[in-house]
Amino acid sequence: MTIMVKVALAPVHDEHLVSAINDAGAQLVSIDDAQALVWIGGADGFPELPDGIEWVALKTAGIEEFMNAGVIDDRRQWTNASGFYAAGCAEHALALLLAGLRQINTAVRNGWDKDGIDTKVRTLRGATVGIIGAGGIGRELTPRLKACGARVLAVNHSGRPVDGADETVPTSELDAVWGRVDHVVLSAPSTAATHHMINDDSLAALPAHAWVVNVARGPLVDEAALHRALVAGEIAGAALDVTDPEPPAADNPLFALPNVIISPHVANPASALTREMAPFLAENIRRFAAGDELISKVVVGRDY
Template identity: 35%
Template sequence: MPTILTLYEIPEEYAKQIREIAPDYELKSVPVKEVTPEQIREADILVGWNRKMEQAALESDNLKWIQSWSAGVDYFPMDQLEEKKVLLTNAGGVHAIPISEHIFAVLLAMSRNLHGNIRSQVHGKWDKGGLYGEISGLTMAIVGTGHIGRATARIAKAFGMHTIGVRHSGDPEEHIDDMYKTDGIEQAFSKADVVVNILPLTDETHHFFNKDSFGYMKKGTVFINVGRGPSVDTDALIEALDSGKLSSAALDVFEKEPLPEDHPLWKREDVIITPHAAGNTDHYDVRAAEIFVDNLKAFVKGETLPRNLVDYSRKY
């Protein structure tokens, strides 16, 4: 009997649906930290991923489809999976609500000096210093206008912000006032008060934010990174903060994770650091399971998977 092996806990209501949709498959659940190479090699459909099991997956003659439990898939061996004709789908869309809310949590914190107030609270210090601004009327440039970017733009408009989008195609998008292609960032960044990075990691986006990119921004720009750590040149980011080109930065992802304890970013009062947690939510498993169930319905019929099928040529 073919096997669906899930490395994450599928809510029971969705496990029941899976059994009904694919009655000819055995549904096995093994915690990601306990799965063995043999179990990976035996699976026909793999839900989740364990990098330590990569070799076993590539050795498998059974594996036909991997449903990633994350939106980012840059750590998958895509060339080898494509060669083996293994389908790969991601969990894009799961993070739209938590990450867009996180973006505004840190933006409002920086605008209203909450990060400064919290530091003062820790030291029992009554300090009314610092800058207190407003985000209404500001211009936000959103780099990467997929699920998360669209949700972010919608919230920005509710706050009375002007929105700029940057995407590879340059195609228009709801809630985005002005859209630019990626080769138009000089003009886009020069207009923005806030720049939000939501890029996936590909060969083209590695160090997309570099000395030149930060140089296009106007003095005092706020930078928020919830995309991929290596899409930002950390040295160039620090230089932009030191020069005042950036007034502050909120960083959830980094080139090296965990961020080393002795890294200079930790001690900066103009930076808010979160530990790659922007996408965390107690609704995660349900939303990811919904994506898998929708795809499974098509898979058992031999149809094209309708949700989040990774294009190996684009690496996302």
């Protein structure tokens, strides 16, 4: 006979996650009675955890905020949402890259400017796309790029081959990648090692027709260096779903460049977040009940 897992959901309830908790056969309880806490707020207001809490499930993939606030301890298991939103982020990355290559940005801004746009349209077919930080998003993005006839050069920590990629190289060889790709998609976490990986040097090494797409975190890009490179024509364009800081200043000079697309951090829309998270939460509750390894466990102290 199975004992029901007791799960708390805070700071607010949410229909998708309440359904997931029920579907997984768990009991929704208050935090003081819970074995597991599903925390769908930010680091501000994170509660003192009762000793009974054996597992905390966070709703975001990036957890810098919680790391910085010092709430993540080693007295229980923590999971983030790494991988839960990968497919949506990959789709957004493809949308941004294609929008740049097909000059959708220019068409939206300039109207029927056929002479100005026709010669600037590029194709993904035959292009090599570097996916920098090829984890969950990279696994989802790779088949989408391959279906468009692109070649995929994946870069990840270990260099372990990414399914479907034409080539995978370890992060230690990143310096040599910029000169070998037509375009790059950034999907790495924000760490000391990835800070400003797009800088004067990498921008100079990229080809002049390159589009840089960032669906990861703003600090991966040195925005001042990017602005210089775009103005100088060192690369063709940048399509960013993230900036540093967020929101960006209204007078951020990147907004004024014709070859920049900025979407407001919606690769994983907040409005769809709990709906996307729900099936993964249900699976993790089943695993927790069975004593199995949880999906998307936070490895405390790991620097990606």
